[in-house]
Amino acid sequence: MSSKNDTNITQRDVLQRLKDRLAGRKGPEYWRSLEELAGSPEFQRFVEDEFPNRSSLLEAMKMDRRSFLTLMGSSIALAGLAGCRFLPAEKIVPYVQAPEDLIPGVPVYYATAAVILGYGVGILVESHEGRPTKIEGNPGHPASLGSTDALVQATLLDLYDPERSQNVSKKGQAATWDAFFAEARKTLASLPAGGEGLRILTGTVTSPTLAAQISEVLRKYPAARWHQYEPAADHNARAGAVAAFGKPVQAIYHLDKAARVLTLDADFLGQPPSNIRYARDFAERRRVRRGATEMNRLYAVESTPGITGAMADHRWALRPGEIEAIARAIAAGIGVRMGADAHQATYPWVDAVARDLAAHHGASVVIPGAGQPPAVHALAYAMNQALGAVGSTVRFVEPVEATPVDHLASLKELVADMRAHRVRALLILGGNPVYTAPADLEFADALASVPFSVHLGRYDDETAATCLWHLAESHYLEAWSDVRAFDGTASIVQPLIQPLYSSRSAHEVLAGLLGDPIPGLEIVKNHWRAGFAGPDARFEDAWRKWLNDGVIPGTAAKPVTVPDAKVPAPTPVVADGYDVIFRPDPNLVDGTFANNAWLMELPRPLTKLTWDNAALMSPAMAVRLGLATREKAYVANNQVVELSYKGRKLKAPLFILPGHADNCVTLHLGWGRTRGGSVCAGKGVNAYSLQTSDAPDYGSGLQIAPTQDRYELVSTHYHSAIDMEGRHPVLWRTFDEYQRSGYAPVAGDEESTPSESMFRTPPEYANYDGYAWGMSIDLNVCIGCNACVVACQAENNIPVVGKDQVSRGREMYWIRIDRYYQGTTEADLENPVTFFEPVPCMQCELAPCEPVCPVGATTHSHEGLNQMVYNRCVGTRYCSNNCPYKVRRFNFYKFSAGQPNNAPGNYDNPTYKLMANPNVTVRGRGVMEKCTYCVQRINEARIKAKEQNRTIRDGEIQTACQQVCPTKAITFGNIHDAGAEVSRQKQEPAKFVLLGDLNTRPRTTYLAKFRNPNPEIGTEKSLE
């Protein structure tokens, strides 16, 4: 029992001793042992160091009673205890010494950066007594501007994932960090001079510190080599730049300056890490208000339908191989000197597009897609130069990557060397190459020939299984690091919580190997101190400021001037049989997020598929192949097809996707995992097993054979709603019509609310002079990215229910994004106009759900909220039946406890308990739930305002969905305040009410969708 005054134990020793005690323990057992440990003096002192946020783990385990009970108790309480009866006697445990700036019950926010595919997105993390519970965007960060996306939101779940690898293991046997470092140092020492045979494999590295550490390794072992492979990175852009300018420069687009945008198969609204910023900038030019005179126009050429194409004013679905030809034709049209092989326009609209782009010199931009060959990128660069875009809508900057190399080449080289037994020690820092490497490289068996292979990763995945050593990697919320955003801006990644398990960051591992094992904080801090111009005193201030702001000023990538882009010779179009297209999954990307239940269940933006990927193809193609009938072409059937490509075969369920390019099949990567957690293992089919290194993005020569197998895919849109069933859930106009009509109201009689109601609302409510909450959703800038869905899930403790339950129509999302197609003709079927419509609870003033509740569990508040009281609900489901919007969700089982079949990502698991928002009740079995307009945030703001004797300011309350929205499509506020943004939007002629004719008087209203088609290409009439 060490006494208070022995002070010569440094914090690290303490950590080390604890870690040693915990070494080799897993999962729940580990938790218990921590609980036992929590009281021990060294641990006590250890958690009371200068960073209060780091004491969180201990509090979570012992201190924070109230918040904890909110979670543990509520399920019991909701299991039918009315009032305060029969609650178990419980302990209330204070601190021994309270951390300085921590007020129990009051959340604290810390700035840090989320790491997505190696790039940073600035975030603010809400922490309750040291438990990170919610991620918000950092308004000061260029890649975020206060918003985030589904991926960033979901990284919170990753942190608490109980299936993360929790320790060091050798050949699957539990080991210790010490054992690893000992063996590693021995191995390194045993290498021939210069570290011959030492290899490091990483993904994209933008972290200055990590880059420095790696180069230090390379300095120490000159013969060692560093390889990089990031499957979902923008390889072609790099190659394209090299082709066009002879050096790897990076293009950054400024869509807020662009009046005309042409994407060549580019999903700039959906592709991380720049999607959040691009979406915001794009939306800025697209909002249409009364009197608006301009609106940007988006042309999209794409093969796999994506949210970018869905937003386009003109969209053409083409085989990926045909797009270069289009690019050349348009390039020619806007005056790029093409030399001899100028391609002739193959489509009537090409010239119109070219003219339109050219007409907006300096205000138009062409964006090449990640999936397009370098040539297309080079062409795009050339077009942008010709359009005078460079400097306005496009900037060329130094690459943000520490060392921009051709990843695929780098990987191939590594594999070759491994086969030739030239690799003695391989250090894989992050990533899962065994799974993500193209099939033809057969990475796994090459790796098997490496005597000393180490894998540092968050999961015990395919690579971990193949390597000699597996090291648990820390989540970015538990380890110090730094990272650069897509535009180069650097941020310090500061942890909010002690590592939940015995894990370490890449920094700590490298430092350990370099024989100088210091904690991550010091590694990162030292690196920046070294680079800091000025005295240490000022550094400390700067450092504190960086941590506080979440960005390091002046670190954005430097602009570079580029010569005129060389236009490469056309690549011959090979089109035998069908094309196969490999695309990162919209939610799982390359598989990095595969074990994240939130993202697994989250319906894909267009297919609305959950828990599976599929072979996507166009209706016409399915009909031609006899896989579907013309009448039912758009209804998902359970066919399984066998895909044969370059001698490899893969069976995949078929999903018919309107708008998919003809004669090609899309497979989303990231699925069909064999290891790496129960959430991802065995879900979907592995597209990598068809991918080859010579054509990683798409290739021709695919054969498709129907099989007798059937497989049930689950899509949350039971109805693919190809037309709107004679209904008008979404109203839209063309921008031109709207202007010419003099901004006439969009909603006709049929859609608008009757002025009369049968009953008089009690004056106490009708004439209430306090706040009146309302919401407005601008469909014109909603890109259907799902960020709001996940944000809501994180904020409101919404459980995951699993594929089986989703297939029964029991998903729990409080806000859903409806996807509608317009048009019924076959042409429409091949390329429909797509609409997205987020639907939360409408908070009707004359709510149909309320009068039918027998126990008054759902009633109206004076502020106009449709209150749902879980603890009063008996679960008759009558309210849901009577809700015309079907936004109510019911706990058919105790979903919060993972029932019926241990659905992951729920709230009674010890780790997930830490994640839950203590201000929102965790719902038990048999109760109804629904969107509350984030009433916990409203109440918090109201209390704060009252204490300061003021009224709540406009914008002070942000609902979770509003806060996360990259395009700021959602506005919330007090509609009694005429000056409030939401009130202004409700005055817009574009305002309409969903199912207004039912006279439910919703507080949530919409702004109509506008489309801005090019009159030269064929004028469309909007739905009348």
Added chain:
Amino acid sequence: MAQVFPRSANTLARVSLFCVVAGPLAILLTGSAITRSGFNTKVDVPLDQPVPFSHEHHVNELGIDCRYCHTSVTKSSFAGIPPTYTCMSCHSQIWTNSPLLKPVRDSLATGEPLQWVRVNKLPDFVYFDHSIHINRGINCNVCHGPVHRMQLTYKGKPFFMSFCVNCHRNPEGYLRPREDVFNLYVKYQRGDISAEDRRMLDDPDYVPSPAQVAKGKQLVKEYGIKKAQLTDCWICHR
């Protein structure tokens, strides 16, 4: 045929018939009585604590302010339980080796926190915020009973919903000027406290006088309390 039943059967029959009707009624009434009784609510039942802490001694005799220990009561939903250090800030000087305080000293020595038994507990679907109630001049005793008189701490009021709703419907009787919230204990100690306030502090079944209600109405205006809203479900349940 002969008599099947003796004469007594007549009375028996009538009595049993009566019981059939009255019996269930009686059971229901007993049930509800038990629900409301201390047996269920644990009101007035001191719980066994590691240290026999006396609020009366510290508050009333020594006049220590509530906020000295319950630091976050004005800032947070959670009133806060004093860390060991707070106790020791005095008890490192006085009663330094009183056997009663051994657990406290041990806690400091070992770093093992004190484990108090929770006295006032709300169900987890009820979201009560101390700071706003204090801010609106609601004295601790309104909900916690005569704390300043408790030698051992016990639950002062049954936290039934009807109890909360009663005050949320007519707050006037319980509102006080902000500065008085903690001041009242000082006044009480000095003895220059109004009879009304004294009753409020001492009497668990305190019923506000008309005069107080009138004053309260003033405060409602001053604080801009929207009375109607106070009984909306989502004020307490989320």
Added chain:
Amino acid sequence: MDKRDKSQLYGLLAEFGDAEEIVVAAGKAREAGYTRLDAFTPFPVHGLPEAIGFRDVLVPWLIFIGGVCGALAGFGLQYWINAVDYPMDVGGRPFVTWPSFIPVTFECTVLFAAFAAVIGMLMLNGLPRPHHPLFNSDRFGRASQDRFFLCIEARDPRFDGAATRRFLEELGALSVEEVPA
């Protein structure tokens, strides 16, 4: 007969073969001035109550009162809850939406009335009464099956053991027996 054995005698029970006879017999008995008499039949015989001079109109009134109480209780409860105790905005409806209170009010009316009917009928009939002197008679069992009985109680001022027995036999009773008290 003297007081004593009159006191231990309940009355004379005459047995008849069918409904018409008992009505006639009952009528005759009334003519003869007997007042404390009662008739027992296996099913309701029309005219018999009048014949023995039985009148009672209490039951309908009890039921009516029950119904009124029910209606008031039903509507009153709903009104008090929604207008006084905890008025809430439910779907923008007024606090007192009387049309939607009708069903419950109606059901309460019927329920209370029904209870009044049953309890009233039983109590006025002095039921339950499993023990009764008449059950001392061995033949009385058939009153619930196929025979019709006329009983002249010993309490009747004009009751005279021998005379009354003779009177009953003259009425054509199949049998006349003394029922001990």
Added chain:
Amino acid sequence: MSNPSTERILNGEHSYLTIDGRIGGVVLDQRKHPLPWYVTFAIGFGLLQVMMLAFTWLLYKGVGIWGINIPVGWGFAIINFVWWIGIGHAGTLISAILLLMRQLWRNSINRFAEAMTLFAVMCAGLFPLLHTGRPWVAYWLFPYPSVLGVWPQFRSPLVWDVFAVSTYMTVSALFWYIGLIPDFATMRDKARNRLAQIVFGILSMGWRGSAGHWFRYETAYLILAGLSTPLVLSVHSIVSFDFAVSIIPGWHTTIFPPYFVAGAIYAGFAMVLILAIPIRAWYGLKDFITMRHLDWMAKFMLGTGLVVFYGYLMEAFYAWYSGNKYEQYMMMNRWVGPYAPLYWALIVCNGITPQFLWSPKVRRNLAMLFTISVVVSIGMWLERFMIVVESLHRDFLPSSWGMYAGTIWDWATFIGTIGFFTFNMFLFIRFVPMINMFEMKDLLHKITGRVPAQAITQRAHEAAELAEERA
């Protein structure tokens, strides 16, 4: 037998004693029960176990074991609830309404029709309770002064249901018991077995059948009938409000109350026939439940069946006439949507089948009559399926449309309650006189009585006057 409509409602040469013997004998002589009783009872008992199992599992796991989902929040539970409640209605109708209409033929069937009502309502009552997500707090639907200070929400049809169904259950039980008292007395007096004497003695409350008893008895009974009549109409109207009050296309209709009540009586008579036809054979009660009775009931079925069919036509008409796109789509969806086969099956069962009853031959053919009754019962279940499921599964926003199918547990619950019903019904047959004996005797007297009632009353009055003169 010749033309049933001219046939008598009491056959054979009967005296009061033979009536008692034939009916009461069934109960008093426990030894001679026909084999079918044991078979059917065994089946019922078995299915009852299935129900118990289903409900246990339900309480353990939650309503998730059923097929319900969003949008179809109500499934079998509510379908069965409405179905059973409907069946119950015939009993009250026969005993109350026909009594008021002085229909003598009701006497021989009202007793077990009422029993059927009770047991059907028991089955029905289980569902509203158990379909809730948290049955253990279902008592919140009753108004009682709770420590929460909150009350039920009386605008909700579900609260109306609670009151309607519990009142209906109570009043039916009282009505039934009152009707039994004189018969219990008879049993008491017939019984030779001491135990039977005591049991029936207690149940009969010492009934002596005095003129005064009978007088008050008849008043009370008549008024109870008067109360039950509007009650029975209100109950199914209120049940129909569960749907009519909502805004869902296919639910939101004013025609529901009459259409539901008619449907209820329709289903009820079908069930009475299903029970009566075999039982009268097994227990040799053909004298009491004659072809005339069956004929009458068949005609009732035909009549109510036509009303129900009219209801179906009206639904279609309103859908078209309203010009409301949701209503119109709802109707189209019933006709050609995924559940169309069920809809057309319903039309065949409830619309076409009963038309056979126009022919006296069919009405006289027991096999046909029995089959038609079964078909009608199925049809009425389908009707509720159409109303509950087909309206919900495609309402306003295509994005939230869904499908519904009952799971094995849904079926277990449904079949189970049928077992529960049979179980109760056969206990009743064995231990309670299944036909009202005193009313049959009354009937016999009315038919064979020598002296017209008026004359008797006349004579009585003269007697009374004379007596008064004397005094």
